[in-house]
Amino acid sequence: MPLAVILGATGRGGVGLVGVKVPNPKYLKSTPRSTREPLSKGFRPGHTPKPVLLARFFGAGPVIRSSLQRADAMWVHGRGSDSRTERLLGATVVLIGCGSVGAPIACALAQAGVGRLVLIDPEKLSWPNVGRHPLGASAVGRHKSEALAERLQADFPHLQVEHRVCDLHYVLANDPNLLEAADLIVAATGSWAAENALNRWHLAQGRVQPILYSWTEVHACAGHGVAIAGEGGCLQCHIGRTGTPAFRVVDWPDGGDANWEEPACGAHYQPYGPVELNYVTAMLSELALDCLLTPPSQSFSRVLVTSARRIADLGGRLSEAWLSEYGEHHSGVRTVDWPWSHLRCTACGEAHADEAA
Secondary structure, eight states, rough: OEEEEEEHHHHHHHTEEEEEEEEGGGHHHHHHHHGGGOOOOOOOOOOOOOHHHOOOOOHHHHHHOOOOOOOSHHHHTTTTTTTTTHHHTEEEEEEOOSSTHHHHHHHHHHTTOOOOOEEEEOOBBBBBGGGGGGSSSSGTBBBHHHHHHHHHHHHHHSSSEEEOOOOHHHHHHHHHHHHTSSSSSEEOOOOHHHHHHHHHHHHHSSOOEEEEEEOOOOGEEEEEEEEEEEESOOOOGOTTTTBBSSSSSSSOOTTEEEEEEEETTTEOOOOOOOOHHHHHHHHHHHHHHHHHSOOSBBEEEEEOOOOOHHHHHHOOOEEHHHHHHOOOOOOEEEEEESOOOOOOOOTTTOHHHHHHH
16 A cells, blocks of 8 residues: 655645655665565664665655645635534534525534534425425435435534434424523424414523524515524514414505415415525524524524615515615615514513613
């Protein structure tokens, strides 16, 4: 076997590495065995100095430069120079809901280098999911959480990617320690019953770790991320008892509905494609990283709204609530942050100074 050597030196961009191989002279075909001289020539047996032995053994062979590829986590997630990597590698994120919103967030967090990901979802991937889901046809019929965890673990073997084929209610009843151990919980279930239960559990725990709730509006014209953390507010502060958000970015004068009906009994879906959804999932992924790297001390919401042109083309218009708060925007995508805790909330029982006035 050849001798492999790695040489390192510090440069402007950090430590640079070069790999070389020195062939074993015993296996060099260019040197006939009959012409080789003993390595100990000129010395008594057993008294040849080691430097002389090494020089004679390797001196006749060439040094061959080899391609060197680093595969350690620090290099994969930032080429060894991203100050965030070490902290993210030590983080645990529990992501609940591996659908068209949750799954892309899971992929982004794995690419960012979150050390432990636990994916929770009871549902299986079906053909209508494939068009806007990171998993493709090969995963149809499999549980989303299992197939996605398997793929991410294969793509990032240095991370710990787990899955649970169950719903949130099962986790709350049987494995609450999993949620307690998380540095961040991301809820992308699309179920008010599930997320309301999670919100109440979070309040009972004293809101130690942040929870990021996420949803989209009709046609993915707007996306919402609500980070509940620290002091002030809970999910229900701006969500009605039936799960309807109190604040909406886009109105639909012609009766646009969030759910369209499939040609099947009781089957509904939200009408948006993967390209426009990418804006929302990118915003939510960034918000998740913000919560991990700088946990918020106050609950807040981040809202993304698509271009005015696209909203108008689909027959919508910016809501009066949005216009009164943020005004018109005529081009591009816009993102804003605003405090979440403004109202008296029966769930968290908090009243704020602005109300008292």
